Amino acid sequence: SQQGEEDPQALSIQEGENATMNCSYKTSINNLQWYRQNSGRGLVHLILIRSNEREKHSGRLRVTLDTSKKSSSLLITASRAADTASYFCATDYRETSGSRLTFGEGTQLTVNP
């Protein structure tokens, strides 16, 4: 079963606006990652935040992590039409034999020109 839950499921904004997506998870993690997917194709890694970090930036992306609430948020600033895609959070919890990514259901972001 999916560990993460994202909200909203769908988000529609105008170019230039900011987009915020939230993710909640259930178990302890080593890190949390955000991925982007265009039109049901491959996933592109956006950013990774470790469990001992609270905030991370990469270009127009800002990710926060609150391990006490088991939640994360992804902020995309000054959005562009090209940002239209599905965004997934994925948690990485490491077992003794390796790690796996557990994905949420995703947020479909539409940026209108």
Next chain:
Amino acid sequence: DAGVTQSPTHLIKTRGQQVTLRCSPKSGHDTVSWYQQALGQGPQFIFQYYEEEERQRGNFPDRFSGHQFPNYSSELNVNALLLGDSALYLCASSFVGQSYAAFFGQGTRLTVV
């Protein structure tokens, strides 16, 4: 660097048949993970291979099996196909010991009719 490559891109199979999907990891990566993504859902972990052995397995039946070759490439085999196996199958590669940020291929779209 070709990144992660998967073949074929699309595949149509009949119920009860068997299918083999292939994945070549990104140069320098030694770990390959497979994910199944049903339409409108997030990817679900199938299994992970490292050093030619299955390290972890998700909640998938034994009809799903895999293999990793000495050159780190991998195959996913699905026997006795069901209509519910129709999905996008994603391969991800990573390097053990690093941050576990995964690089994904473009996926194989499997349709079972």
